Amino acid sequence: QVHLVQSGAEVKKPGASVTVSCKASGYTFTGYYMHWVRQAPGQGLEWMGRINLKSAVTVYAPKFQGRVTMTGNTSITTAYMNLSGLKSDDTAIYFCALEYFYQFYFDFWGQGSLITVSS
């Protein structure tokens, strides 16, 4: 059974960087794409980018290009999302989401990681 477990909540200062991890289990890690999606408090969902966990090829949303880096560690079946230059409006819940059964759609999600940016 596919299971995605994310790292815990963090508080960061403006200008800092944050790395969120997503530990995957229950499937062949390198066979799929992992996406990252965020949700500001009380707001909608925003797609940030995708990584091919086998080739490490990434695609980022234009809004985050230059600030986001997505990686994967196949030995510990964990995906990572690093966001730099944090601003207060980066305060959000960050989700990892897997394309698994359905190509191009996200059908398994992590529980979410709350990142708060505050001075």
Added chain:
Amino acid sequence: EIVLTQSPATLSLSPGERATLSCRASQSVRTNLAWYQQRPGQPPRLLICDASTRATGIPDRFSGSGSGTDFTLTISSLESEDFALYFCLQRSDWPSWTFGQGTKVEIK
């Protein structure tokens, strides 16, 4: 960038009633559209992909229709667990995915 506009923002209905949610795209996405449900404190759950295909384990009271720019999610008879947020997602604008702003289905 393709913009998805969902309506209404809030839908107030009673259990047992039919819910009809709309998602309109700023340009054609063919049938490259999904619907998600999000309950408070939980991640989204995939309901419908490719505009009308129910995901595994989704009850048949949920159905999706549409193509091009106009899409509909219908819940035939609302149950208590269906009162939640619903988002549409397009994956046609490669390599970019975008969500609608959401529709809240609340108990009347």
